[in-house]
Amino acid sequence: xxxxxxxxxxxxxxxxxxxxxxxxxxxxxxxxxxxxxxxxxxxxxxxxxxxxxxxxxxxxxxxxxxxxxxxxxxxxxxxxxxxxxxxxxxxxxxxxxxxxxxxxxxxxxxxxxxxxxxxxxxxxxxxxxxxxxxxxxxxxxxxxxxxxxxxxxxxxxxxxxxxxxxxxxxxxxxxxxxxxxxxxxxxxxxxxxxxxxxxxxxxxxxxxxxxxxxxxxxxxxxxxxxxxxxxxxxxxxxxxxxxxxxxxxxxxxxxxxxxxxxxxxxxxxxxxxxxxxx
Amino acid sequence: xxxxxxxxxxxxxxxxxxxxxxxxxxxxxxxxxxxxxxxxxxxxxxxxxxxxxxxxxxxxxxxxxxxxxxxxxxxxxxxxxxxxxxxxxxxxxxxxxxxxxxxxxxxxxxxxxxxxxxxxxxxxxxxxxxxxxxxxxxxxxxxxxxxxxxxxxxxxxxxxxxxxxxxxxxxxxxxxxxxxxxxxxxxxxxxxxxxxxxxxxxxxxxxxxxxxxxxxxxxxxxxxxxxxxxxxxxxxxxxxxxxxxxxxxxxxxxxxxxxxxxxxxxxxxxxxxxxxxxxxxxxxxxxxxxxxxxxxxxxxxxxxxxxxxxxxxxxxxxxxxxxxxxxxxxxxxxxxxxxxxxxxx
Amino acid sequence: xxxxxxxxxxxxxxxxxxxxxxxxxxxxxxxxxxxxxxxxxxxxxxxxxxxxxxxxxxxxxxxxxxxxxxxxxxxxxxxxxxxxxxxxxxxxxxxxxxxxxxxxxxxxxxxxxxxxxxxxxxxxxxxxxxxxxxxxxxxxxxxxxxxxxxxxxxxxxxxxxxxxxxxxxxxxxxxxxxxxxxxxxxxxxxxxxxxxxxxxxxxxxxxxxxxxxxxxxxxxxxxxxxxxxxxxxxxxxxxxxxxxxx
Numbered sequence: 001x002x003x004x005x006x007x008x009x010x011x012x013x014x015x016x017x018x019x020x021x022x023x024x025x026x027x028x029x030x031x032x033x034x035x036x037x038x039x040x041x042x043x044x045x046x047x048x049x050x051x052x053x054x055x056x057x058x059x060x061x062x063x064x065x066x067x068x069x070x071x072x073x074x075x076x077x078x079x080x081x082x083x084x085x086x087x088x089x090x091x092x093x094x095x096x097x098x099x100x101x102x103x104x105x106x107x108x109x110x111x112x113x114x115x116x117x118x119x120x121x122x123x124x125x126x127x128x129x130x131x132x133x134x135x136x137x138x139x140x141x142x143x144x145x146x147x148x149x150x151x152x153x154x155x156x157x158x159x160x161x162x163x164x165x166x167x168x169x170x171x172x173x174x175x176x177x178x179x180x181x182x183x184x185x186x187x188x189x190x191x192x193x194x195x196x197x198x199x200x201x202x203x204x205x206x207x208x209x210x211x212x213x214x215x216x217x218x219x220x221x222x223x224x225x226x227x228x229x230x231x232x233x234x235x236x237x238x239x240x241x242x243x244x245x246x247x248x249x250x251x252x253x254x255x256x257x258x259x260x261x262x263x264x265x266x267x268x269x270x271x272x273x274x275x276x277x278x
Numbered sequence: 279x280x281x282x283x284x285x286x287x288x289x290x291x292x293x294x295x296x297x298x299x300x301x302x303x304x305x306x307x308x309x310x311x312x313x314x315x316x317x318x319x320x321x322x323x324x325x326x327x328x329x330x331x332x333x334x335x336x337x338x339x340x341x342x343x344x345x346x347x348x349x350x351x352x353x354x355x356x357x358x359x360x361x362x363x364x365x366x367x368x369x370x371x372x373x374x375x376x377x378x379x380x381x382x383x384x385x386x387x388x389x390x391x392x393x394x395x396x397x398x399x400x401x402x403x404x405x406x407x408x409x410x411x412x413x414x415x416x417x418x419x420x421x422x423x424x425x426x427x428x429x430x431x432x433x434x435x436x437x438x439x440x441x442x443x444x445x446x447x448x449x450x451x452x453x454x455x456x457x458x459x460x461x462x463x464x465x466x467x468x469x470x471x472x473x474x475x476x477x478x479x480x481x482x483x484x485x486x487x488x489x490x491x492x493x494x495x496x497x498x499x500x501x502x503x504x505x506x507x508x509x510x511x512x513x514x515x516x517x518x519x520x521x522x523x524x525x526x527x528x529x530x531x532x533x534x535x536x537x538x539x540x541x542x543x544x545x546x547x548x549x550x551x552x553x554x555x556x557x558x559x560x561x562x563x564x565x566x567x568x569x570x571x572x573x574x575x576x577x578x579x580x581x582x583x584x585x586x587x588x589x590x591x592x593x594x595x596x597x598x599x600x601x602x603x604x605x606x607x608x609x610x611x612x613x614x615x616x617x618x619x620x621x622x623x
Numbered sequence: 624x625x626x627x628x629x630x631x632x633x634x635x636x637x638x639x640x641x642x643x644x645x646x647x648x649x650x651x652x653x654x655x656x657x658x659x660x661x662x663x664x665x666x667x668x669x670x671x672x673x674x675x676x677x678x679x680x681x682x683x684x685x686x687x688x689x690x691x692x693x694x695x696x697x698x699x700x701x702x703x704x705x706x707x708x709x710x711x712x713x714x715x716x717x718x719x720x721x722x723x724x725x726x727x728x729x730x731x732x733x734x735x736x737x738x739x740x741x742x743x744x745x746x747x748x749x750x751x752x753x754x755x756x757x758x759x760x761x762x763x764x765x766x767x768x769x770x771x772x773x774x775x776x777x778x779x780x781x782x783x784x785x786x787x788x789x790x791x792x793x794x795x796x797x798x799x800x801x802x803x804x805x806x807x808x809x810x811x812x813x814x815x816x817x818x819x820x821x822x823x824x825x826x827x828x829x830x831x832x833x834x835x836x837x838x839x840x841x842x843x844x845x846x847x848x849x850x851x852x853x854x855x856x857x858x859x860x861x862x863x864x865x866x867x868x869x
Contacts, residue, residue: 009359010390011346054349055536080561250529256584312797342793517788538657554785
């Protein structure tokens with residue numbers, strides 16, 4: 001058996017260093033990461049990277065910072081499995097391996113000149129934070145911007161400081177709801193779908209960007225169609241267990257589509273007839 | 279270009295071939311009607327007449343377990359992507375398996391390219407062998423146009439009684455012919471014999487399923503909700519045999535392994551199957567193909583529908599392995615027949 | 624970093640899994656380089672009654688004394704590994720559960736049987752919490768080493784929850800059913816690299832059943848191959864009797 005190094009292997013990892021971490025909730029932790037080569041990650045909002053803990057494994061995580069910030073990038077990790085639990089143990093100065101960015105994100109050049117209705121459920125705010133911060137950095141290029149946010153309980157809200165800033169801004173419309181209120185909660189209570197009817201939009205000039213748990217999509221799409229947003233303008237990001245990121249290993253397939261290469265962001269028209277998507 | 283090899287020179291040819299590179303060829307597994315591609319050094323070890331081997335030759339292109347990355351984490355992280363390969367010749371590959379390799383070539387050369395596959399594949403010389411007869415009732419190579427050779431080999435052997443007629447398809451094929459040098463020139467009578475055999479085959483290798491290949495994608499477009507899949511739910515044992523033996527199934531899992539010192543290790547990929555329960559499960563616990571019926575359906579769509587859009591060909595080569603190996607007796611031809619019946623009713 | 628203190632204990636078993644560990648060969652040096660073995664009856668005479676980082680348990684729990692002893696071990700061990708069929712699934716000791724315990728005791732101990740209390744055979748996790756499982760009769764050493772590494776790394780190890788067929792096919796074995804022999808590989812958890820079948824033997828189901836077997840489908844297969852159901856159940860019960868407890 002002979003062996004050789006492949007410089008352009010799609011499995012090669014880039015070395016990266018954690019600059020800063022922050023425990024956000026009981027299950028979620030925030031990481032700011034920089035590539036050691038000094039290059040920019042150069043991602044699009046909605047794309048994901050493969051994060052490696054060598055010897056433990058590799059997992060797909062969406063980038064949650066805007067590509068307009070080029071010197072470092074952020075991820076938000078929920079501890080649910082072997083690798084994510086180990087990532088939570090990492091602190092500033094620790095090293096990780098990075099592959100990517102992968103997939104098709106939100107098509108920001110196409111979104112320009114339109115209004116945006118951004119709908120985030122739970123951890124779905126992570127990839128959407130990348131889009132939101134991109135839009136805010138290029139605010140003049142977009143029409144109205146609506147952000148609707150939902151999660152189970154107030155203590156699960158992510159990026160709470162930024163949410164407050166968004167709430168105070170006059171150049172966007174922000175609303176938040178929780179499924180179950182806590183005693184000190186003064187905001188909306190109810191499913192995220194209850195916020196949609198009240199949003200004032202011009203449907204033909206609006207793109208909706210939706211990310212949330214699988215159970216959310218069916219109901220949110222119904223409300224968006226009721227608002228007469230065209231199917232092609234409803235953008236959805238799907239969670240699957242990508243292993244290779246290269247459209248090969250088959251793990252993330254939704255019928256004929258590879259979530260890692262053809263997605264994770266799809267427009268509703270592309271996938272509306274795919275029962276495996278929902 | 280064609281050349282002739284007299285049968286009396288076959289053993290000598292194989293020995294010489296095995297001296298050039300490691301040689302693998304179909305061999306009978308003692309006492310049972312099972313075959314496998316194994317290392318050989320003489321013609322006597324080779325089963326010239328054989329039904330498809332347990333595993334297809336994909337095992338040489340994507341080994342069951344393959345290192346992708348070597349790393350050291352003693353101080354910081356240090357990792358290098360590697361490929362392990364071995365120059366070899368595979369003799370006796372049937373047209374169904376050549377078609378299977380062509381499918382894999384398409385997948386792994388699609389961007390982002392998989393250099394592990396491509397590097398290894400570039401070191402493999404392929405020598406095809408024609409099936410003169412229909413192998414058994416499980417085959418359906420004619421349905422998917424894999425009965426006759428169409429590229430994908432360096433040399434292609436057809437057994438015509440006292441001699442083989444050999445099609446030389448590539449320069450590396452030509453080099454073997456030149457180096458071994460026991461071949462004779464072909465004349466028109468040989469080519470006529472070859473044509474006669476193919477003509478006979480066209481009659482014998484009839485349509486195995488009452489549908490023309492070009493109508494299969496439409497059949498599948500109509501069948502996503504068919505009750506045929508529900509029937510498979512009760513039968514399938516989810517053992518993954520059908521995908522492991524499939525010449526075009528290539529799905530894999532990626533895992534890490536460290537040494538006991540926890541300082542160095544490898545990342546490797548292993549064959550994995552869409553038929554196994556955890557395949558489409560995400561970290562939160564949701565399984566997007568929880569039912570065995572959904573997983574079987576996915577397998578069939580990945581053979582007959584999805585690749586048609588992506589690669590303009592079926593990813594079934596008609597070898598019949600999935601049916602032969604299925605303990606539960608799930609038969610590819612039977613499923614297609616049932617789908618046709620259901621869509622007509 | 625200080626090496627973790629590891630002790631091997633045995634309950635009702637043949638001690639064959641300990642023998643497997645003792646017979647690792649060259650690799651044993653690497654193992655001993657990463658752990659500090661403080662008690663291991665089959666290879667050393669020292670005993671250890673203090674706190675443990677890792678307790679490695681062989682054998683099933685078959686009498687009140689064993690229940691007490693395993694609880695005490697659990698209390699002083701940070702991590703507990705059950706290894707071998709007896710410890711992980713009850714194993715052959717589970718066959719006792721088929722009979723009246725008085726009959727069994729009389730048969731084994733004769734007139735003085737009353738001095739030998741017994742109770743229903745349990746796997747270790749049916750008595751105390753188990754952190755890692757190394758299935759098999761005996762354990763498959765490469766898997767044991769994999770689990771040991773997982774323990775050292777502080778990450779979980781999941782026993783593959785798909786049938787032995789998966790690994791058997793990768794090893795390109797002729798299917799036992801093609802040889803007209805009954806094999807339990809179709810419903811038994813993989814992870815052993817189809818060790819027995821590679822060596823010409825059938826799968827006896829020593830690693831326990833997959834968690835979601837298609838029972839109806841498996842019965843159809845038996846019918847297809849004309850194999851009587853009770854023959855297979857008997858084979859299954861050789862190792863898997865204890866799965867009925869819960």
